[in-house]
Amino acid sequence: MRTMPNLDADVIIVGSGPGGCSAAHFLTKNGCRVLILEQKRLPRYKTCAGGVPDAGLALFPFSFDRVIEQKIHRFSCVCGRETVTMDVPDRTLSMVMRDRFDQYLLERSRAEVAEETRITGLSQDEHKVVATASDGRTFRARYLIGADGPNSRVAGVLGLRPDRRVHIALEAEATVPGDILRSFQGRILAGFDVLPAGYYWIFPKSDHLSVGIGSLRPGKYNLRQKLQDRMSSFGIDLSKSRTRAYPLPVFSRLEKVHSGRVLLVGDAAGLVDPYTGEGIRHAMFSGMTAAETILAGRIQNYTRRIQDEIARDLLWAKRLAGFFYARQHFSFHYLIRNRCIFQTMLKTITNQKSYKRAILSWPLYLFHLFNRQPFDLNNP
Numbered sequence: 001m002r003t004m005p006n007l008d009a010d011v012i013i014v015g016s017g018p019g020g021c022s023a024a025h026f027l028t029k030n031g032c033r034v035l036i037l038e039q040k041r042l043p044r045y046k047t048c049a050g051g052v053p054d055a056g057l058a059l060f061p062f063s064f065d066r067v068i069e070q071k072i073h074r075f076s077c078v079c080g081r082e083t084v085t086m087d088v089p090d091r092t093l094s095m096v097m098r099d100r101f102d103q104y105l106l107e108r109s110r111a112e113v114a115e116e117t118r119i120t121g122l123s124q125d126e127h128k129v130v131a132t133a134s135d136g137r138t139f140r141a142r143y144l145i146g147a148d149g150p151n152s153r154v155a156g157v158l159g160l161r162p163d164r165r166v167h168i169a170l171e172a173e174a175t176v177p178g179d180i181l182r183s184f185q186g187r188i189l190a191g192f193d194v195l196p197a198g199y200y201w202i203f204p205k206s207d208h209l210s211v212g213i214g215s216l217r218p219g220k221y222n223l224r225q226k227l228q229d230r231m232s233s234f235g236i237d238l239s240k241s242r243t244r245a246y247p248l249p250v251f252s253r254l255e256k257v258h259s260g261r262v263l264l265v266g267d268a269a270g271l272v273d274p275y276t277g278e279g280i281r282h283a284m285f286s287g288m289t290a291a292e293t294i295l296a297g298r299i300q301n302y303t304r305r306i307q308d309e310i311a312r313d314l315l316w317a318k319r320l321a322g323f324f325y326a327r328q329h330f331s332f333h334y335l336i337r338n339r340c341i342f343q344t345m346l347k348t349i350t351n352q353k354s355y356k357r358a359i360l361s362w363p364l365y366l367f368h369l370f371n372r373q374p375f376d377l378n379n380p
């Protein structure tokens, strides 16, 4: 791509999360000059459980081993007082701390970075985009990618995603006694039946547990109290841990995610899975797609590609969430405990199967009533 002399970069990216860094990686790899503008000082903490499907990591030509805290081999699901624990195939799910993970991806993107630069304004014409920072500095490029998370300023200025709604999730990094830490070695836990839609989780890191709770439907649920109560039943004391709340822009409908020379990726594009609440994989994938469409000179196709390759399947995830969370006991006993269905569920988050294909295959498996995972008496 030829750089025009009065531009700061070929592409400006607002936000240095996985969406922005992924776009930067695929652009710089193909010779583009990229400038990332990030409002925070780096590396920055990101409120996130840090569960990354290996399918997201596999998009990149380098290893993430240095920033992986744990590989997951088992998945415990809790509903009320009942627990089942299933095996998770190797190389399916990894645990990361987002400050280290995002910084690693940023360094490998080889983009120029201006940290502590908050973008507040944006204008564009047929040749360029101009981004204005809160301190009055301006930055010019041929294209701009809005990777600025759930409350995207870029989307707001352009009038994209006007009806966006965000839900809330809480996260705490809990220091726990050694025996509790060991009992979660290589194992994640998700608990249902505490919210009308949503769940609580325990995700293991190398020296602590990331615990949290998230609602996938709007409402006032006193999440903090619910999280504390549930964690104390696992012997996890949150009284000394800081609990942070952060918006979760759960996908709700197909909508336009580009305008002129500007494209939205990740949370800014509202691509959080309405069934699981995961968003890192789609942030990475949409970042890669944004880079591809810019490199091909076809950004007019961007919204259609995001809809075809991510969003239409998230509509199936939304249907599943509607069914699952309205009948949590039934879903726990006949979907989660059913080994075949649980395995197809895992395939959806590892990109091996779409939600659509997985869901349409479930009626076959419902007849496997005797293939249910027994209750787990040892692992609460």
Ligand SMILES: Cc1cc2nc3c(=O)[nH]c(=O)nc-3n(C[C@H](O)[C@H](O)[C@H](O)COP(=O)(O)OP(=O)(O)OC[C@H]3O[C@@H](n4cnc5c(N)ncnc54)[C@H](O)[C@@H]3O)c2cc1C
Pocket: 014, 015, 016, 017, 018, 019, 020, 037, 038, 039, 040, 044, 046, 047, 048, 049, 050, 051, 052, 117, 118, 119, 120, 147, 148, 149, 150, 152, 153, 169, 170, 171, 212, 214, 246, 247, 248, 265, 266, 267, 268, 272, 277, 278, 279, 280, 281, 283
């Ligand atoms: C509690 C919680 C737990 C979660 N757990 C998981 C999980 O286990 N697995 C998973 O896949 N997903 C999880 N998610 C979702 C996941 O964190 C997001 O989907 C993911 O971070 C999206 O990446 P992104 O690059 O789009 O945005 P972000 O990671 O939010 O990055 C946006 C960046 O833009 C910067 N920025 C914002 N505004 C501006 C501005 N005006 N100017 C300059 N910079 C700006 C921000 O500082 C930030 O660095 C969780 C979310 C929450 C809230």
